[in-house]
Amino acid sequence: MVNESWLMQELVENSDRAIFVINLANQLIYINRAGENLTGENRSRLAGLDFHSILASHMGMAPQNNLVRAINRCVGDGAEQPGVPVVAELGAEKKWLQAGVRCLRDPEGQQYGCVITLSDVTRLQQMEIQMSRAEALASAGQIAAGVAHEVKNPLSAVRGFAQLISARSENEQIRRYADYMVEEIDKAIQIIHDFLRLARPPAPSFRLTQIEEVLEEVVTLVETEAHFRGIRLVRKYSNPPPLMLDQTRIRQVFLNILANAIGATPRGGQITVAAGLNDGLDQVWVDIQDTGTGMTPDVLARIGQPFFTTKENGTGLGLSLSYKMIQDHGGQVLVHSEPGMGSSFKVFLPLNNK
Ligand SMILES: Nc1ncnc2c1ncn2[C@@H]1O[C@H](COP(=O)(O)OP(=O)(O)OP(=O)(O)O)[C@@H](O)[C@H]1O
Numbered sequence: 357m358v359n360e361s362w363l364m365q366e367l368v369e370n371s372d373r374a375i376f377v378i379n380l381a382n383q384l385i386y387i388n389r390a391g392e393n394l395t396g397e398n399r400s401r402l403a404g405l406d407f408h409s410i411l412a413s414h415m416g417m418a419p420q421n422n423l424v425r426a427i428n429r430c431v432g433d434g435a436e437q438p439g440v441p442v443v444a445e446l447g448a449e450k451k452w453l454q455a456g457v458r459c460l461r462d463p464e465g466q467q468y469g470c471v472i473t474l475s476d477v478t479r480l481q482q483m484e485i486q487m488s489r490a491e492a493l494a495s496a497g498q499i500a501a502g503v504a505h506e507v508k509n510p511l512s513a514v515r516g517f518a519q520l521i522s523a524r525s526e527n528e529q530i531r532r533y534a535d536y537m538v539e540e541i542d543k544a545i546q547i548i549h550d551f552l553r554l555a556r557p558p559a560p561s562f563r564l565t566q567i568e569e570v571l572e573e574v575v576t577l578v579e580t581e582a583h584f585r586g587i588r589l590v591r592k593y594s595n596p597p598p599l600m601l602d603q604t605r606i607r608q609v610f611l612n613i614l615a616n617a618i619g620a621t622p623r624g625g626q627i628t629v630a631a632g633l634n635d636g637l638d639q640v641w642v643d644i645q646d647t648g649t650g651m652t653p654d655v656l657a658r659i660g661q662p663f664f665t666t667k668e669n670g671t672g673l674g675l676s677l678s679y680k681m682i683q684d685h686g687g688q689v690l691v692h693s694e695p696g697m698g699s700s701f702k703v704f705l706p707l708n709n710k
């Protein structure tokens with residue numbers, strides 16, 4: 357058998373979670389390596405300090421946040437709480453953390469202190485934000501279709517009266533105007549019909565697809581354009597397994613993202629199209645990275661909203677439609693971008709999409 361206490365120490369010290377132990381006077385008595393990374397401070401400088409002050413000064417937490425309250429309850433009456441959400445502000449960076457607060461007892465069962473664990477769930481949080489954005493879009497489309505449908509009814513009524521006037525009036529000129537009204541209303545109704553047909557997309561057809569093949573088709577489509585603009589296109593596929601996709605739509609998604617990347621990248625820049633398997637999560641990912649202009653945080657916050665564009669001739673629909681299509685595949689998008697450095701659009705698609 358291995359030396360158990362050595363093993364325990366090794367596991368705790370090298371855990372991905374930040375682990376803190378405090379005594380009943382709120383003083384820090386242990387912190388592991390992930391804890392040092394999170395606070396950005398060496399353990400020797402933190403030992404013995406008041407833990408609430410560490411949360412405020414080293415993790416930018418609000419004084420009476422969820423975590424502080426959970427710790428007070430644990431110190432007070434031994435109450436334990438497994439999933440406390442907290443936000444930390446580390447310099448300019450915001451991190452979403454999931455905290456656990458547990459009671460530490462000595463062998464006699466007397467409470468000795470509390471164990472606080474913190475895991476970084478920022479990436480998950482970002483995915484959720486992206487998802488709810490896609491949901492908002494889907495319902496906006498439905499509302500627009502509903503409105504269009506409802507406008508049709510009063511228009512039809514007006515058309516009926518115009519016809520009546522045309523049939524009954526003695527005055528030739530009024531009859532002519534009434535006929536114009538019918539014609540114009542017919543045009544409007546036709547537009548609504550067309551819109552409703554568009555808003556009701558054909559049923560998706562999912563087929564087992566090798567994602568590299570879809571990517572190759574799209575890359576081939578834009579290759580000439582990229583070459584012409586002096587942009588290098590690099591492929592990095594690491595053999596992801598086939599998955600169920602609506603090829604037409606997924607092609608459209610990558611084409612939209614690639615078109616944006618090409619538009620944002622200056623001569624001499626590079627666009628990398630990578631794909632691989634996210635083993636533990638049963639997801640295939642596709643990452644389209646450019647070395648282009650990048651986006652400021654406020655542009656980044658608004659992309660994917662229908663009609664949001666920074667381009668003179670843009671419609672601002674490319675990403676909003678793409679997000680919707682990815683959502684229909686049960687997938688997610690994660691965007692990273694820095695002004696002047698470039699952007700990365702990473703699409704995650706589940707392997708077992710019903
Ligand atoms: N790779 C990128 N680099 C920099 N900015 C980007 C990138 N991709 C998207 N954007 C920003 O997001 C905005 C919205 O993109 P989206 O594709 O939805 O619309 P668009 O490209 O402006 O118009 P279109 O409907 O023709 O695609 C863009 O106007 C641009 O400001």
Ligand SMILES: [Mg+2]
Nearest residue numbers: 612616674675
């Ligand atoms: Mg676009």
